[in-house]
Amino acid sequence: MSAKADLAIRGAVVISDGAYARDILIRDGRISALVEAGASAANREIDARGLLALPGMVDAHVHFNEPGRTDWEGWANGTRAAAxxxxxxxxxxxxxxxxxxxxxxxxxxxxxxxxKASIVDFGLWGGLVDADPASLRELSERGAVGVKAFLCDSGVAEFPALHEEDLVPALRAAAGAGLVVALHCEDDALVREATARVRGEGTHDAAAWPLSRPPLVEIRAVAGACAAAREAGARIHIVHLSAMEALGAVGAARDMGTDVSVETCPHYLTFDESDLTRQGASLKCAPPIRDRRNRDGLWRALLDGKIDFVASDHSPCPPDLKASADMFAAWGGVAGAQSLLPAVFTGASARAGDALDVRKVAGFVVWRLAARPAKRFGLWPRKGAIAPGSDADVVLFDPDREWTLDAEASRTRGVDPYIGRSFRGKVVRTLVGGRTVYNERETVPNPARGRFIPRGEVAEG
Ligand SMILES: [Zn+2]
Structure with missing residues (x-):
């Protein structure tokens, strides 16, 4: 028998590849065993009776802008919200x-x-702004999770978009370096045309924003990206898909053997145009939040697996950059790191209707927010699983609690569009590597020991 565990989480129902009552034993930051209730001794114990134990979520898309724009969102604050x-x-x-x-x-x-500052574990994306093989090799050698490129203006001058004619060479170079490419898919020419038309009509309110980036903008860019990936032999990942009709090209590309994954975001699954009109710039993002029919279509695509996973695209800014009445002048980015799991669990529970089985919904959420992103980026089973050998990243979750996010509980910087939203399911406690980084009942002292997780590393034993 191996040495005594450092910590035992007792009494929870473990949701990871099924649902079963087990105590979780943790040693040296990893899960050492799953045992029958009360079995095996440990130096410390957490009583988790009545709760679900989920593997920690893997949020594949955040903007913690430190160094440089830490006042927008930084590692200490952003990861506190995530935890x-x-x-x-x-x-x-x-x-x-x-x-x-x-x-x-x-x-x-x-x-x-x-x-220095992160309280959760992290991986890093690199950028793809040209086809420079030396830079790509450096990023790959350091364990970057992949590289990100824009097919339209990125919003910041120091990160230029890829021109259409440069896309295939850049994808080829990334593939040569063994890197998956995350693509922001909006067609630059179509965005410019629609924006000029809408602005020319003199409208600049919240309702004008989606009109300036209609579904066609995404449909064309996604189709082009899929075709370019096939041509270049590249693996691609479509970030923050908002227009459900763009999934048609993805399905066709997959049928042809192209390796393409798709993410959507909690704000596209939670809000619709009426919320955007009411809440204004706090929900401004690109591509935009669309109508209710589209939102329901995204849910269907997520439930049947056409969308691989959900990531927050957490991207706050100082409140004054959201303050303009001109939607075109306001910063585009939504804060959502804290609400990713609650929003998806709430939406999925509501869609289950009378047939609601919270363990089943939790299993779905774990697959779509933890296991699937971890697998896509080579982090599974170290991340995204509760199993012997996995990192002891555990979320204790009360699936029946109904609650409303208020300003005091929101930990994000900038404007949090989820304040005032009611959720089903509440995170009670979060552990990273066996250490508590969030506990709803008490403040956790200085838990900043997040570790860099390179792409492709897997747990031994
Ligand atoms: Zn983003």
């Missing part, structure tokens, strides 16, 4: 930090900033 929402691993985008992460040196700068 409160049950996320234990974040994959951070190469912008809007300064410098953007475009090569080995800027990667090292971002990694050092995160290691």
């Amino acid at each position: 409160a929402g049950g996320t234990t691993t974040v994959l951070d985008m190469p912008l809007n930090s300064v410098p953007p992460v475009l090569d080995g040196a800027s990667f090292d700068v971002k990694k050092a900033a995160a290691e």
